[in-house]
Amino acid sequence: MDGHGYDLLVKDALIFLFAAGVVVPVFRYLRLPAVVGFMLAGVALGPYALGSLTHVQPLLEYVSVSDPEAAAPFAELGILFLLFLLGLEFSFEKLWSLRRAVFGAGGLQSALSAAAIGAVVYFAGLPAEAAIICGLALALSSTAIVMQILIEQKRASRPVGRAALSVLLFQDILVAPILIFVGFMSVGENANVSAALLEAAVKGFLAIALIMLIGRFALRPMFRLAAMMGGRDFLMALTLLTVVGAATITATAGLSLALGAFLAGLLLGETEFKHQTEVDLEPFKGLLLGVFFMTVGMALDLPSLVTRPGLILGGLVALLFVKFLIVFAACRLFAGDRLLALEAAFLLAPAGEFAFVVIAAAGSAGVLDADVSGMLAAVAGLSMLLIPVLGRVGAFAVSRLATREPSGALDADFSELKGHVIIAGFGRVGQAVAHILDTEEADIVALERSVVRLAKERKDGWQVFLGDAARPEILRSAGADGARLFVVTVDDVAAAEAMVRSFRTLRPDVPIVARARDHEHAARLREAGANHVIPDAIESGLQMAGRALAEFGYDAETVRSRLASERDEQYSVALGGA
Incomplete structure (x- = not known):
């Protein structure tokens, strides 16, 4: 690494730590959620705010992040640890009880959202290929932000948390097919998309089977050996190996990194090392997730928002409205009562971090031009910034409706729930x-x-x-x-x-x-x-x-x-x- 690159890395690391240790606590003092604090810090310190003014005032280079991509690996680790710890809190029995919501609510929401958003964009004047990409990019929601909010509120294991997780898990499964589809759209008509999707499905199945086999037969003996020989130091190293290793296996098969981390958490949650692992990883997860939330704020394209505010804000409203209706209907049909569906709809209506991946892949493939990519990124970033606010609005609306309309009978069916x-x-x-x-x-x-x-x-x-x-x-x-x-x-x-x-x-x-x-x-x-x-x-x-x-x-x-x-x-x- 040359000296200049090293200086940039150290400077950006100091800015991230300054935001985590000083700026975000100030936001927390003002009663803003930590998620919002990190994202606002990312907006302020990112390349589209203070970072864009370094040519006017060179000193601003020392208080802004010049290369947010450098933080991407650390942000990805934050998502992995979030999903890993979430997996620890669940069990295979609980996950199996969610199968109807995963494939029913998750499948219906993803399909209808992609189709509806794609149709709106197509009739707005974009080509069919670009419209399909827009629909796929914006149909998915933010696993990192939604689940972090629910975990902070101690509601991840409550009904709304289970419903949200069900939809998000199905969306994670869609990562590989969507990226394959985006890649083939730039290849042409001769590409065999069905064969590639079948190959991806086989690879995904084998990857999940491999993780399950390792977890069932090797994980507990390895952790017991580490505990006997080295105590917490070796246990931490083995935990990191488990998280990153499982994520690498799923990523190699074309699935999402987060899905592998979640499966690793499920497997380790079946062992006696569950609680110790939660305690050891909690501080690292919070800091790394903070880096992720800051990178979301940095990705918000402020110039596009300033030059075309009407178009971007109109797209934001349309996105939230369309997805809200679809998520509500899907969760009402497959996940629970209408109050649960209402709160889940507020949380899942915004776009997610995966939108940036799809937009970047489509831009590199030449399917989306720079202007459309910038507007999509701005809409996605703004919607993610609104998730904490929408979550509070949803909780307030549910509380008011519950007060007005206490049901005269048991208004939800838990007949298939186990272990409660x-x-x-x-x-x-x-x-x-x-x-x-x-x-x-x-x-x-x-x-x-x-x-x-x-x-x-x-x-x-x-x-x-x-x-x-x-x-x-x-x-x-x-x-x-x-x-x-x-x-x-x-x-x-x-x-x-x-x-x-x-x-x-x-x-x-x-x-x-x-x-x-x-x-x-x-x-x-x-x-x-x-x-x-x-x-x-x-x-x-x-x-x-x-x-x-x-x-x-x-x-x-x-x-x-x-x-x-x-x-x-x-x-x-x-x-x-x-």
């Missing part, structure tokens, strides 16, 4: 249970009989539905057939007993944890089929006794020992006769 927890009653006790389970990424379906409480908790993002958990049809809709645990938190004696009996009739094999008012209520719940009963009176008395002992000067260890002994005795008395 059903909570009957979502008052203070139910919410406390849900908060703790949510930190462990458990899927939760809550049933509540109060319309007022339902509206409030839905507004806060919980998956709560109006329904009586004593009714078998409601329990089936909540996914009783696949539930891992049933928790009853209502304090109504008769209602709680009826709920336990109904669920036990449907699922004799699933544990039931129930809240009881007193000893007598606890005995009745045990008789109805509850495995574990927690009497309010006992726990309240123990907590008060513990506070009293502490006030008398007993140390914490003695208090815990006395309470444990008394708890065992009280529960033996309360539940022994049941």
